[in-house]
Amino acid sequence: MPKDHSLESRARIEKDVRGKGRQVICDQDLLELSQILNIPLHQMYLQSMEKGILPLRYLRNMPSITLKQQITLQTSQVAVVGAGGLGGHVIEGLCRLGIGGLHIFDPDAFDETNLNRQVFADQNTLGNPKVQVMQEYCRLINPAVQITAHQIAVKDQNQDDLFADVQVIVDALDTPGDRLTLAAIAGKCRLPLVHGTVAGFGGRVMVIHPLDGRMETLYGGQENACSAEYLLGTPVLSPALVASFQVMAVLNILFGKNKSGDSRMIYVDMEKPSLDLFEL
Amino acid sequence: MKIEIRLFATLASYAGHGEMDSDGCLSFDGPATIRDAVLRLGVPEQDIKLVFLNGVGVSLDSSLKDKDRVGIFPPIGGG
Numbered sequence: 357m358p359k360d361h362s363l364e365s366r367a368r369i370e371k372d373v374r375g376k377g378r379q380v381i382c383d384q385d386l387l388e389l390s391q392i393l394n395i396p397l398h399q400m401y402l403q404s405m406e407k408g409i410l411p412l413r414y415l416r417n418m419p420s421i422t423l424k425q426q427i428t429l430q431t432s433q434v435a436v437v438g439a440g441g442l443g444g445h446v447i448e449g450l451c452r453l454g455i456g457g458l459h460i461f462d463p464d465a466f467d468e469t470n471l472n473r474q475v476f477a478d479q480n481t482l483g484n485p486k487v488q489v490m491q492e493y494c495r496l497i498n499p500a501v502q503i504t505a506h507q508i509a510v511k512d513q514n515q516d517d518l519f520a521d522v523q524v525i526v527d528a529l530d531t532p533g534d535r536l537t538l539a540a541i542a543g544k545c546r547l548p549l550v551h552g553t554v555a556g557f558g559g560r561v562m563v564i565h566p567l568d569g570r571m572e573t574l575y576g577g578q579e580n581a582c583s584a585e586y587l588l589g590t591p592v593l594s595p596a597l598v599a600s601f602q603v604m605a606v607l608n609i610l611f612g613k614n615k616s617g618d619s620r621m622i623y624v625d626m627e628k629p630s631l632d633l634f635e636l
Numbered sequence: 637m638k639i640e641i642r643l644f645a646t647l648a649s650y651a652g653h654g655e656m657d658s659d660g661c662l663s664f665d666g667p668a669t670i671r672d673a674v675l676r677l678g679v680p681e682q683d684i685k686l687v688f689l690n691g692v693g694v695s696l697d698s699s700l701k702d703k704d705r706v707g708i709f710p711p712i713g714g715g
Binding site for chain 1: 642644645646683685686688691692693707709710711712713714715
């Protein structure tokens with residue numbers, strides 16, 4: 357009798373946090389079926405979820421992230437520009453959440469000054485290109501995520517073709533000029549840009565809508581100004597926190613939760629502590 | 637009139653200047669703008685990037701009224 361290679365044959369019932377029974381499937385079974393049926397792994401995950409069978413790795417996302425939303429994530433593509441303090445945490449978060457396609461950009465390699473805050477910086481990765489290291493780690497974290505690593509700087513407004521397939525861009529850069537260029541690209545592509553920045557034990561997050569001009573308000577004419585991060589440093593706390601807010605903003609955009617277009621600036625000061633919203 | 641002033645990031649170090657009270661408020665006898673408050677605190681204007689009045693972005697020339705809340709930010713760009 358031929359062996360059953362259906363997703364249903366590999367599914368089992370597992371209770372979620374509310375005690376409700378739910379059909380789930382293990383990574384190993386999805387990997388095997390992907391090989392046997394010659395279907396790309398990310399497609400296998402998608403097919404499974406479309407049949408109502410949840411990959412076990414996402415069970416603890418429920419019900420904050422529903423099965424329907426998990427499918428939305430698997431069919432979404434996000435670009436993260438800058439793979440440093442903010443970018444590393446954003447990339448890890450989006451990878452664990454199960455974004456279908458991640459496009460990551462950074463020209464640099466890890467150095468010792470990155471060890472204080474950058475999530476993939478360690479003794480073994482020093483000297484290696486950040487995007488390459490992250491691509492390898494992320495494949496281990498979640499093989500259902502297709503990661504495209506671009507070891508380049510985004511410094512030219514004509515690089516908009518690099519963002520043709522994405523629904524959201526995350527600004528995890530650290531220089532005003534590059535942020536202004538990225539905002540111009542996002543405007544050209546008509547894509548929302550999730551801006552984040554840190555200094556000391558604080559930082560801000562804001563969704564910049566295409567051509568709304570607010571990146572210019574944040575960074576225009578700042579070429580000679582001394583930015584706060586040079587005076588306060590950037591310990592790991594603030595990139596980790598601000599990156600989480602950025603990931604939340606990405607989810608809200610992908611899930612269509614921000615229909616009112618709320619794009620207020622969030623500023624968090626962990627030392628005080630305080631969280632404030634500002635209209636800009 | 638009494639104005640609440642919030643100084644963020646590097647500007648927090650100016651909070652003890654200009655007779656700011658323990659609630660973070662400055663008192664003015666007559667009319668004043670945000671620039672007047674900034675001058676009293678001794679915050680260099682070139683160190684200021686964003687100014688908010690009651691949570692909305694404004695310029696330093698904005699006039700103040702009793703119980704207004706002012707937020708002032710330096711440039712921030714770390715990533």
